Amino acid sequence: MNFDQIHVKAETESGYLSDNSSINVYISSRADDSTVREINENFQNNKNNLNFNIISAGSPGYFDLDPIVIIEKPGNPLILYSKFNPNKVSEIIKDYLLENNPRSDLALCTLGQEKIENIPCIDDLPFFNIQNRIILRNCGLVAPENINHYILRGGFRGLSEVLKTDQAGAVDRLEKSGLRGRGGAGYFTADKWKSLQEQEGNEKYIICNASDSDPFSFTARILLSGDPYSVLEGMLISAYSTGACKCIITVDSEFKPDTEILASAVDRMKEYGLFGNSIMDSGFNCEIEIIESAVSLPSGEETALLRKLENKQPMPFLRPPYPEKAGLNGKPVIVNNIETFANITAVFQFGPDKISGIGTERSKGTKIITLAENGSAKYIIEIPFGTSLKTVLENYKSIVKDSGNIKAVQFGGPTGAYFLPDADIAVDYDEINKISVIGSGTLEFIFDTECAVETAMNKMIYLHDQSCGKCVFCREGTFQMAAILEDIAKGTGKPQDIDLLKEIADQMKTGCICQLGRTAANPVLSTLQLFRNEYDIHLKEKKCPFNRQ
Amino acid sequence: MSTIKFNIDGKDVEVRNGRSVLEAALDSGIYIPHLCYHEDLSPIGACRLCIVEIEGMEGLVLSCSTPAAEGMVVKTGSESIDASRRLAMELLLAGHPPDCGTCVKYLNCELQSLKQYIIGDHIRVRTRSKLIPVNADNPIFLHEPNKCVLCGRCVRACHELRGVGVLFYKKQGRETYIGTENGLSLAESGCRFCGACAEVCPTGAIMDKEEFAKGKSRKAALVPCRYACPAEIDVPKYIRFIREKNYSAAAAVIREKVPFPGVLGYVCDHPCEDVCKRGEINHPISIRNLKRYAVEHDTEKIWKEKSRKKDATGRKAAVIGSGPAGLTAAYYLCKQGHEVTVFEALPQAGGMMRYGIPEYRMPRDILDGEIKIIEDTGVEIKTDSKVESIDNLFDDGYEAVLVAVGAHKGQKLRIPGARSEGVLTGLDFLRDVNLGNEVNIGKRVVVLGGGNVAFDCARVAKRAGAEEVHIACLECREDMPASCDEIDQGEQEGICLNPSKSFKRIINEEKIAKGVEFLDVESLTFDEDNLPQVEVVDDSEHILEADTIIFAIGQQPDIPEEFDLDKTDRNLIELDSYTFETSREGVYAAGDAVSGTASVIEAIASGRKAASIIDKFLDGDGRIDEKLAPEAELQKCLGPDPDFAAMDRVEEVCVLPEERLMSFCRVVDEMDEASADYESKRCLQCDLRLSITPVKFWGNY
Missing domain, CATH: 3.40.30.10 (Glutaredoxin)
Structure with missing residues (x-):
């Protein structure tokens, strides 16, 4: 067809x-x-x-x-x-x-x-x-498994267009959009395409990380259960453009309903000749495979994800070799986040200007943000890059009246830094990466009744628990920071602990194998910066000013 | 091989291409601290000790995973390197027990050495005890997770090196440790017990259990079968060839050390099996039977292709005695180019192999064949030639003499009635049978003694027509010195065992033996001189009637006084254990005449040593070792096998007792190929571990 x-x-x-x-x-x-x-x-x-x-x-x-x-x-x-x-x-x-x-x-x-x-x-x-809802445009307005809905809302037009062009043209188009990977690090997606394109043969794979390894983030779940075809289309576009023969989409084995939707979506695509042999009669062949697996924080890291697909322990590995050269069982791959693939579809459906026309100089398009309060997600919104955290929070406060006074907000997931609610900092890869990470794009609040030291301590306990345990700075660094923070929180900390915290945090930034460890100290460093007085009170008065411990 | 030049700490070095900065530095003798790195494993950058600074690269760089490149300028120490390395070391030690002095790995521990090198004793971070219990439940290996610093070498060795993949990073509470999936035992998880994990462990977290290592050399501890063999036959290597169904190569491996592989396949007392580590899992590998299988299926005889005989030296050596020690020495001396004559008092060559060991245990064609090979090599064997005087030999132009007369004199206990008619020594009895002489034994036979010779006598007696045969010995049933096979087969053949008996006297009537009076043994111990201390049960005298009584309680060499050799108080030849020289120059000794009754393999090993020493005496180089087998290609990747640990030993199959008692036909049945294959696959391949590159400590740089 x-x-x-x-x-x-x-x-x-x-x-x-x-x-x-x-x-x-x-x-x-x-x-x-x-x-x-x-x-x-x-x-x-x-x-x-x-x-x-x-x-x-x-x-x-x-x-x-x-x-x-x-x-x-x-x-x-x-x-x-x-x-x-x-x-x-x-x-x-x-x-x-x-x-x-x-x-x-x-x-x-x-x-x-x-x-x-x-x-x-x-x-x-x-x-x-x-908001500017480009990626979430169909969420709420289509039956997710109904391929007709997706097609009638403009789906697969992008794929049909790209199949008429050559690979170089496709890369040009993506490059024009300025799209950066939404997995956290913000690599230019077109650069990954070029690297994969250069690899010989067609045993190359496109891999989509379609699970929320940050438990507060809902990006993957909202797309899988709201508009799965937009992700699958983006994967096929990527495969065609890089000469890959197979798309692998990895989902969280805990979220069965999402997986069922995805599986039935893939079945429907088969009916429409949208995967397998000669997709849309173009001669382009590509398979799609869904793989379910357990998800942890480090398993979202691409090298760990690849190990998991090789049926090995999901642990991050040193790069090189880069996945675009030798990723899965030695075969070249691209690993992208689910949001990236939905963006690729948008680039080819609406043209690169749709993305490049939004955002900042070097961060184009939109970012899906999850707002979470007391451990549960409240809103998933899509904002243009360049929107400041302050704008998001002021707006949020204006509609959610029953929240307490926000003391600070952690942006970027569990390893993100804390910011004051009036922080005039733009959501922009280069801006945020200077101090923290965009990560999963989650915003989580703490209120003015909460103790900063305890907050940081809880984050460290969580991160230590999530650490895969492979490298010393992450495994032992998070343990030490949690232990030191515990001491400070209960009033048994020593003045030199602050320096030790900073030294460990500093070494972790470069000493860990993966991004999780490298960013794990952010909650500590940022609370130290914003709430140093609270730390000092704990140390001086040997007790918690919030009487938490 | 292309090389690159680069500069490290101001020194220009040249290394082969394709090495990491760390490897290049170590190759050049420059030490960079490292822990998770191991030459044979992929780098993971987990310990952060090997960081360096490289001009043109930002920050601290992992030297283990950075390729060394032409023109690089590397610094291995600086303030920031030291600070980072120090913190990494402190963090590694935070959960490690602080008391090195009490650890078995003390002074042999990479972590301890690194600690001294990097930080000394002061640790600023919070220390803790991990409190994960020691796991001693697995065979062979002891796992002490509290000592583990998660370098991950064992995991990589298990996964990458061996392809077994049963070790993982696991979590328990807040601690990470290395363990199996779902806490399964190693056996259940599919472990191949290759020991790669223990070999690469830099601390004492995974170790061989102390009993396997204590007091042993590294090789003997790691490959016990080979080093328990007196002749050091490369057991794992020939089992490897059997696994590959290359039986000729397997036989060649055995031939490298012994000229009687076939005989050993039947009668070796296999000290290798006693130490086989597979025995810790269930039962040892049936090494002797595999040896027999390989030798009997050696159709190509490839060992002959590489077997060399040196040019004639014109020197003459005499060997007295044609047992395993004498013939072995003669064989190797002959191959060294000397003219060797063996003098044998009895009508045929073979010594105890022919006149001691019954035919049902070792078919004579095997022995004849192997002796023939020795003769074909050029050894002259003079039978029926008892040597009366060594001087005569020297007079005849022999420059060196080896006395390998064995221990052929049977002993009797000095108890009343021991000289009665019908009381024999085991050796005389066996010799007579093997010579084909008529033996007069009665219907009821009692053999006194609990060793293999006693069983030989009893079983031969049964075959020679005795109706009721008893064995009586001091030891209790469990401690009988005979091999289990002998005891089992003897019992199957209807031999009655009377363990824990002390022999009081031989009952006789008119000097004709009528029975033995026993006392029950309460306890049997040995004093510091290894002399038995027997306590008997009072008033437990009882009589076992018999027509023939055979003493099988040991034997001694019968060294003629004319030899003029110093002897020990046990009537053995006095020997310098290092030079093998006797009290006379040019006279050497080997075998049972030196050691007292031992085994065929020990006699062979003794003959080899004597040959080497005599060769040197005759101005040779003393190098009798031969390379007869091809190199075995090590299959280092074993793969997992959940059924591996459960594979049980293939037991020897015997001819039915009623059938075998009819004649002196061989008792053990042939092993079939499937059994040989299965048995060879049970081998743990302990020697694989020797191919893992050893780690050098900083003190060695």
Whole structure:
């Protein structure tokens, strides 16, 4: 099947998405809980003679607003109803679907440019309007496993385009976008493509790390359960552009439902001739394999991930050799994060300018950020690079009124540095890498009732626990820092401990094998910098000023 | 081989290309501290001790994983290197026990040496005890995780070097340790017990259990079978060839050390099997049977191709006695180019191999064949030629004489009735049978003694027509000195065992033996002179009736006074154990005549040593070692095998007792190829460990 035939097939099967006269109801929630099922059933059972489509969509990432119902009605913009009550289903059917009262009392906002009286447009809503949803564009608006939905929302056009060009052209296109890998380190993706392209033969692999090794981050889960085809398409584009013969996508074995969605997505692609032999009749052959495995913090590191795929212990290894030369069982590979592949799809679907037109000088496009409070994710948003942490936090505070006073925020996952809430620092690879990491892009708050020393200590205990144990500075460095912080926290620290902490932290930055160890001291160094007085009080007064210990 | 030049600490050095900076430095005799690096393993950069500064490179660089390049300028020490290295060392030691003095690895520990080199005693970081229990449950190896500093060498050795892959980094509470998956025993996890892990361990975390190493040389500790063999036959090497079904090569390995491989395949008392480490897992490798299999399937005889005889020297040597010691010495002396004559008092050559060991234990065609090879080499054997005087030999132009007359004089206990008619010594009895002389034994035979000779006598007696045969000995059943095979086979043949008996007297009537009076032994111990101390049960006298009583309680050499040689108080030839010289110049001795009753393999080993020394006396170089076998290609990658530990020893198969008692036919059945293959695969290949590159400490640079 070529792209036109594919499109016709999608149109035939799910034409309602492009039919201007059909009503579509998108229901989503992070959890597949009883409330969502009830909403779903209530819509089914109260259809009467009205014709509308009910679509179980992936989450748009606003967990705090779940369950979410988005209604698409001809003539009106999409309306997003948040924290939807199952009891209101019959009302909304009667009032909005049957009549034309959009029930502004239940609605949060409209999506898109058009406005409806009494319902604000999402672009006017604080917090939500700092976003630019390119990568998450389909999340909440397609049934994740439904390939027709994806195709009718523009999917696989990028792939069909790239199959008409040569590899060099594809690399040029990616290079123009300025895309950097979203895994944390921020390598220019086009450079990896070039390295892989240079390797001889076609036994090369494209590997997608589609698991959130930072447990607070939701990037992988939101994409897998919301728009899996955008990831798979990006992998196929990468494979074609680098001459690879196979795509391997690794998922967390703990999240079965996401894996099931992914597996059925891959099955559907087979039906449409979108993997295997001669994809889209182009002569390009590529296989897709899903591999489930247990996930830990270091297992997200690319060399560790590769060892895991070789059925070895997932431990980071020294580079060189670089994976682009000898990665998996000695074969060249590219390992990219799931978000990177979704970006690649966007580059080829919308053109490189769509990405390069956003962001900063050297960090182009958008970044998916997870906001977490008290250990649980609240919002997954997509912001342009260059947005400052201060902007994100001010906006967040303006909509989440019941939070306490934010004392500091840790950005970048468990090894990220802490920042004060008014830190005017831009989300930008080069800016952040000077002091910390962008990592998983998670923002986690601590409140003014929490002790900085204890916070740092807990992070170190966690990081020591996660350390694979292979290299001395990570294994013993995190242990020592945790032990010293424990002493300080309970009032038995010694004045020279601060210097020892700094010395260990300093050596870890260059002395560890992988990025986890190299960045593991960030929480300590940053709290020392921001809250040195708290450390000093612990040391002088031999007790915790927050009376925590 | 291309080389590169670079500068390290101001010194220009030239090294072969393809080495890391660390390797290049070490090759050039410049020490850079290192711990996780090992010559045979891939670098992982975990310990951070080998950091250096390299001009043009940022920061501190791992020398283990940075290739040395032309023109590089390397510094191995600086303030920042020292600071970083110091902290790394402190962190490595933070969880390591501080008391080196009490550790068995003391002064032989890489970590201890590094500690002295880098920091001395002062540690600023928090120290702790890891409190992970010692694991002594596995055979051979002792695992003390508290001593482990997680250098990961064992893991790499297990995975990369051996392909076995049963060791992993594991976590327990807050500590990382090295262990197997799910805490399985090594056996369950598929370990091949090659010992690579223990070999590369820089601390005492994985070690051979003390009993395998204590008081032994490194080689003897690591490859015990080979070094327990008096002739040092390279056992692992020939087992390796058997595994490859290259039996000729296997036989050639054995031939490198002994001229009686076939005989040994039947009768060797295999001290190798007693020390075989496989025995710790279940049962030792059946080394003797594998040897027999290899020798009997040596169709190509490749050993002959490389076997050399030196040009004639025109020197003459005489050997008195054609047992294993004498013939071995004669064979090697002949190959060194000397003219050798062997004098044998009895009608045929072979000594104890022919006149002591019964035919059912060792078929005579095997012996004849191997003696023939010796004769074909050029050794002249004069049988029925008892040497009366060594002087005569010298007069006849022999420049050196080897006395290898064995120990053929049987002994009797001096108890009442020992001179009665019907009381024999074992050796006389066996010699008569083997000579084909008629032997008069009664229907009831009692053999006194618990060793192999006693069993030989008993089993021969059974074959010679005795209806009821008893063995009685001082030792209890478990401590009987005879080999297990002998005891088992003897019992199968209906020999009655009477252990723990003290012999009080021989009962006789008109000087004709009628039985033995025993006392039950309460306890048997040996004093410091190794003399037995027997305590008997009071009033436990009882009589076992018999027509024939055979003493098999040891034998002595019968050295004619005319030889004019000094003797020990045990009637053995007095010998300088280093020069093998007797009290007379040019006269040497070997075998049982020197050691007292020993084994064929010991006699052969003794003959080899004598040959080497006599060759030197005759102005040769004394080098009798031969290279007959091809090099064995070591398959260093073993792969995992979950069933390996459970593979059980292939036991010898015997002809049915009722069948074998009908004649002197051989008792053991042939081993089939599948069994030989299986048995050879059980070998732990302990010698693989010797191919691991040894580590040099900083003191050696």
